[in-house]
Amino acid sequence: MISHLPPSRLRRLPHTLTPLHRESWDSYVSRLAKANRISHLVLHEHINDRHRVHPAPLPLLDAISHLSGHPRDRLLKALPDLRTSDLVRGLPAACQLLDDGWHVQAVCTLCLAAKGVFTQARHWVPKDTRLCLRHGRWTDTYHTQFDVSLLPEIIQAQRDHRRLVREHGWQTVAIAMRQAAGWCWRWWDSRRFHKERDRRLKLLIPPGGGTYREDPRLVASSYPDIIALTGLLASPKLRNLPFTGRDRDFHLFISEVRARAAPGYRYEAAGVADPLARWIEEERYYRTLPNHPFPMPNEPRTHNPDTLEDLTRRLNAILAPESDSQRQCVSCGTRLKDASPRMRFCSTVCRSRNWRRQQRQRALRDASSSTKQAECPVCGTTWMVGSDRRRDARYCSHRCREAAFRQRKAVEDD
Structure with a gap:
């Protein structure tokens, strides 16, 4: 009688390591390979070999469990990218599946040294994480880390970034931050409003050192200005100020832009290539679309155009003579019924309000010219x-x- 032998399993490595909190599984396997003095490429190839176990391949979670000696539950709690919808049912509420709001980033080297780990590691963090607040080190790179404790505005920008994500959601903040970064870099490329960024950059770059466009020190020095503008664009109330139709709200929005990232900015003197002027013109069109103000990052801005019948009806309404029921007050928009064709306002109050508005606009134009x-x-x-x-x-x-x-x-x- 022939007895069936149990399927062979991977043998445990001589030296094992404790996985870090939210560490990626490839980072943990690389640390295991380094601790056992073998190549991490060889260990990765050995784990991913589908013919290493007979008669069926071993799942990735079981393979890492047998190599490290840690049970499956401990690995699922520490390594979030090994979790599946079936495996998270018995785990605590904090151990859920990862979504698009997370990404892999290098662990702070000082935090690793405090735990007795002196090798490089990577872990999963929210997308609003740029630096280690405990040690004041910039970690938003693969391995290059540097100290930013001499610039408290960068550390405060990290706290403001997390607050914005809590208030508005990471999708909204991601869109607003992409727009704010576009404004700032266009201004800086034209040598405008760059004094604060250059001041921070001089403290981060050693004497005699150079920089390039993707330099992490250049990104860190521009981080406070971008986050300040992100708070302006992520807030629905502040973002809506230029489109209320009131001059006071528009000038309040411009003053916020000056106070946050562009001191001395003048909208009246801005040309057609100015990023803020172009954004206002484009935003007026985007606000007519159904998925405004903030679509998902992967969702294109789409809208359903009017049919030919709708366009014909609207064109006839524009070309037709105005009737008394269609005419409106120039100031408040109230419909003017049974009124003279020469009448423009519904009352003397609206006429006075329109006169004062024209006076303010004339004063602002005179002030902008000086x-x-x-x-x-x-x-x-x-x-x-x-x-x-x-x-x-x-x-x-x-x-x-x-x-x-x-x-x-x-x-x-x-």
Whole structure:
């Protein structure tokens, strides 16, 4: 009688390692190979060989379990890319499948040294992770890491990035960050608004060193400005300011752009190649599409065009003589019924409001043509006279006005 032998299994390696939290499985296998002084390519080929076990190949999770000596549950909790929909049923709620909001990044070398690991490793982190907040090291590269603790604005930008993801979701922040990066790099390529970025870059690059477009130090120095603009574009309320039809909201949006990443920016003097001016024109069209304001990153912007009958009907409505029921007030949009064809406003209030709006626009055009600047005597902030603030403004904010008042009172009391 012939007895069936059990299928052969992989033998355990002499030296085993504990997997790191959220480590990728290829990083763990590479560390295992290095600890046992074998080539990681040979070990990967041995694991992926479909004919290494008779009569059927061994699954990847079981193969790593037999090589390392760790049970399957421990590996599933530590190595998230080994999880499947069937294997996560018995795991805690925190051990779920990975989605598109995660990516592989190098582990901070100082964090590894604190755990007694002195080899390079990679783990799964959210896409909003750029640096290690504990040690202040930039880790958004394959292996190159450097210290950014001398620049606290970069560390604060990482905290702001995570806050934006919690508030608006990583898809919305990804789209807004791509748009903000496009603005900043076009400005910097034209040598505009680059002083703060160059200041940070000088602290990161050693004396005599050069840089290139994909240099991680250049990316880190531009990170605070990009995140500041991302917060402006990710917020639905702030993003909608240029399209409300009110001049006050539009100038508020421009002042936010100046305060965040482009000091001294003037929309009136911007040309057709300016990224902000082009974005406003394109956004006006995108807001007519059904999947606006934020489609998914992999979803194209699509819309259903009008049929020929709809276009004909709309064209006839435009070319037809205006009836009293179709005419509207120029100021508030209220329909004008039983009114004279020469009537443009529904009331004297709307006529006065329209006159004041025209006066403000004329004043802003006159202010934009001049280059006179004013400086706050308290904090030294500069602004364009008549454009950002009133012509007779002496202080940049109410806080500086109160500080000057307290200084005068202190002098009088003495």
